[in-house]
Amino acid sequence: MARAVTNRHKTIATIAAWIVALLIFFPILYTIITSFKSEQEAIQGFNLIPSGTFESYSEVQAQSGYFKFFLNSVILSVGSTILALLVAIPAAWSMAFSPTKRTKDILMWMLSTKMMPAVAVLFPIYLIFRNLGLLDSRIGLMVMLMLINLPIVVWMLYTYFREIPGEILEAARMDGASLWNEIVYVLTPMAVPGIASTMLLNIILAWNEAFWTIRLTTTDAAPLTAFISSFSSPQGLFWAKLSAASTLAIAPILIMGWFSQKQLVRGLTFGAVK
Amino acid sequence: MATQQTRSLARFMMAPSVVLLLVWMVVPLALTLWFSFQQYNPLNPIRDGFVGFSNYALFYSNPAFLYSILNTLTIVVSVLVITVVGGILLAMLIDQPMWGQGIVRILVISPFFVMPPVAALVWKNMIMHPQYGVFADIARFFGLQPIDWFGQYPLTAIIIIVAWQWLPFATLILLTSLQSLDGEQKEAAEMDGAGFLSRFWYLTLPHMSRAITVVILIQTIFLLSVYAEILVTTNGGPGYASTNLPFLVYQKALLEFKIGQASAGGVIAVILANIVAFFAMRAVGKNLDK
Numbered sequence: 001m002a003r004a005v006t007n008r009h010k011t012i013a014t015i016a017a018w019i020v021a022l023l024i025f026f027p028i029l030y031t032i033i034t035s036f037k038s039e040q041e042a043i044q045g046f047n048l049i050p051s052g053t054f055e056s057y058s059e060v061q062a063q064s065g066y067f068k069f070f071l072n073s074v075i076l077s078v079g080s081t082i083l084a085l086l087v088a089i090p091a092a093w094s095m096a097f098s099p100t101k102r103t104k105d106i107l108m109w110m111l112s113t114k115m116m117p118a119v120a121v122l123f124p125i126y127l128i129f130r131n132l133g134l135l136d137s138r139i140g141l142m143v144m145l146m147l148i149n150l151p152i153v154v155w156m157l158y159t160y161f162r163e164i165p166g167e168i169l170e171a172a173r174m175d176g177a178s179l180w181n182e183i184v185y186v187l188t189p190m191a192v193p194g195i196a197s198t199m200l201l202n203i204i205l206a207w208n209e210a211f212w213t214i215r216l217t218t219t220d221a222a223p224l225t226a227f228i229s230s231f232s233s234p235q236g237l238f239w240a241k242l243s244a245a246s247t248l249a250i251a252p253i254l255i256m257g258w259f260s261q262k263q264l265v266r267g268l269t270f271g272a273v274k
Numbered sequence: 275m276a277t278q279q280t281r282s283l284a285r286f287m288m289a290p291s292v293v294l295l296l297v298w299m300v301v302p303l304a305l306t307l308w309f310s311f312q313q314y315n316p317l318n319p320i321r322d323g324f325v326g327f328s329n330y331a332l333f334y335s336n337p338a339f340l341y342s343i344l345n346t347l348t349i350v351v352s353v354l355v356i357t358v359v360g361g362i363l364l365a366m367l368i369d370q371p372m373w374g375q376g377i378v379r380i381l382v383i384s385p386f387f388v389m390p391p392v393a394a395l396v397w398k399n400m401i402m403h404p405q406y407g408v409f410a411d412i413a414r415f416f417g418l419q420p421i422d423w424f425g426q427y428p429l430t431a432i433i434i435i436v437a438w439q440w441l442p443f444a445t446l447i448l449l450t451s452l453q454s455l456d457g458e459q460k461e462a463a464e465m466d467g468a469g470f471l472s473r474f475w476y477l478t479l480p481h482m483s484r485a486i487t488v489v490i491l492i493q494t495i496f497l498l499s500v501y502a503e504i505l506v507t508t509n510g511g512p513g514y515a516s517t518n519l520p521f522l523v524y525q526k527a528l529l530e531f532k533i534g535q536a537s538a539g540g541v542i543a544v545i546l547a548n549i550v551a552f553f554a555m556r557a558v559g560k561n562l563d564k
Contacts, residue, residue, distance in 0.1 A: 009370070009371070010372055014372040020382075045411055046411040090291075091292070112551055114495070117543040117544060117547045119499060119543055120523070122523065122524060123306070123528075124309070125302050128301075128302070147295070150294065154291055207389065210501070211501050225389050228506075229505065242396075243400070246392045249389060250387065257386070265447050
C-alpha cells in the first residue's frame with residue numbers, strides 16, 4: 001500500500017517535472033531544431049521536425065566567417081581566465097593560509113568592486129582604450145574580462161583553499177619539507193580540483209559577458225556575443241541562420257555548464273551556499 | 275605563528291590582485307566623476323569646460339530619466355518575484371523522488387548558460403515574433419489575435435526574457451539548499467502530523483532563507499545592469515518604454531556623445547548599486563564569520 005502511494009507520487013512528480021523542464025528548455029531546443037531547417041521551413045509555422053539540412057551552418061560560416069568570432073571567444077575566455085588565475089592564486093593562497101586581521105576586509109572590498117555598474121564607467125574605459133589603441137584588440141578585452149571576474153576568482157579559490165587542512169602543512173613541515181616542496185608536493189595536488197572548478201566557471205562567465213565584449217570591439221577582436229548582436233538589425237528573414245549561429249555559440253558552454261553545476265552554485269554565491 | 279617573513283610574503287602575493295582591482299575601481303570612477311562636472315563632446319571640443327552641476331540638472335530633468343529609473347526598478351522587482359517564487363516551487367518539485375532527475379536538472383539549468391544576446395534574439399524572433407513566433411502560432415491555434423510583444427508590451431517582454439535567464443540560477447541555488455535539509459527533521463515533522471503547508475512554512479522556508487537572500491542580492495546586482503537584452507530586442511523603445519538606466523547612459527554616451535550627462539547618469543547608477551551592495555556585503559560578510 002505504502003509502496004503503491006510512493007510509486008504514484010513518483011510518477012506524478014516525474015511527469016510534472018519533465019513537463020516544466022521541457023517548457024523551460026524549449027527555446028533552446030527549438031533553436032537547435034530550427035538550425036536544421038531551411039529558411040523557407042523556418043517561417044512556415046510551428047514544426048518540430050526539421051528536414052535536417054546543414055545549409056544554414058555552412059552559410060553562417062561562408063557569409064560571416066563565423067569561425068573567427070568563435071576563435072575570439074575561445075581566446076578571450078580562456079586567456080582572461082588564465083590571466084585571472086595567475087593573479088588570483090597567490091592572493092587567495094596567502095589569504096587562506098596566512099590570514100591577517102585585514103584579510104576579511106580585503107575580500108569584502110574585492111567583492112564590492114564587482115558591484116560597480118559597468119555602464120557607469122563606460123565612457124572613461126572607452127576613452128582609455130581609445131587612447132591606448134586597445135579598442136577592438138584582444139589583449140585589451142582580455143585584461144578587461146580578467147578584471148571583471150578577478151573578485152569571483154579570488155573568492156572561489158579562497159573558499160577552496162580554506163578547506164585544505166592546515167595540519168597537513170604542519171605535518172609536512174615537521175618532516176622537514178621546504179616551502180617549495182610543501183607547495184609542489186602537498187598543496188598543489190590538493191588545490192588542483194578547486195582551481196579547475198574556478199577555471200571552468202570563469203570561462204563560462206567570460207564567454208557570456210555581453211557588455212564590454214559588445215561595446216569595445218568592432219571586427220577584429222569581436223567574440224560571439226558581438227557577432228550574435230549584429231543579427232539584431234533587421235536583414236530580412238534569416239532565422240535558420242540565426243539559429244545555426246546561436247546553436248554554435250551556446251553549445252560549447254552549455255556542455256561545460258552541465259558539468260559545472262555544483263561549482264556554479266558555490267562560485268556565484270561566493271561560498272555562501274554549497 | 276606567522277613570522278615577519280611569511281607576513282611580508284603574504285603581502286607580496288596579494289599585491290597584484292589588490293593593485294589591479296584598486297586601479298580598476300578608482301581610475302574609471304574618478305574619470306566618470308570628473309566628466310560629470312564637465313561639458314565635453316568628443317565631436318565638438320571647442321566648448322569644453324567646467325559646468326558645475328548642470329549635467330546632473332539636465333539628466334534629472336530629462337523625462338527619460340524618470341522612465342529609466344522606473345523601468346530599472348520594474349525589471350529588478352518583477353524578475354526577482356518571478357524567479358524567487360518560481361525557483362522555490364521548481365526546486366521543491368525537482369527535489370521529489372522521480373525518474374530522470376539528473377536530466378531534468380540539466381534541462382532546467384540550461385538557460386543560464388545561454389549568452390544574453392542569443393537568449394534575447396531567440397525569444398524575439400522565434401518565440402515572441404507577432405507573425406512567425408511560437409506564441410503567435412499558439413494564439414492562432416486558439417483563434418486569437420497574436421500579440422505584438424515588443425510593440426505593445428516591450429517591458430513585459432524583456433522581463434519574461436530576463437526571468438527565463440535567471441530562473442535556472444534561482445532554482446539551482448535553492449535546490450542545493452533544499453537538498454541540505456535534514457531528512458530526519460522532515461520525517462519527524464511528518465510523524466508529528468504537520469501538514470504540507472506547515473512543514474513548508476516552519477521548516478523548509480526558514481531553512482532556505484539564507485539561500486533566498488543570496489539569490490535576491492546577487493540577482494539584483496546583475497538585474498540593475500540589464501543591457502544586451504534591451505539592445506537586441508527593443509533598443510529601449512518604443513519611445514522610452516523599455517529604457518533602463520544603463521541603457522539611457524549608454525545612449526547618452528555613445529549615441530548622443532553627451533558625455534557629461536552620461537557620466538552624471540553613471541554616478542547615479544553607482545549610488546543605486548551601492549545601496550544594494552551595502553546590504554549584499556552584510557549578508558555575505560556574515561557568512562564569513564561562520
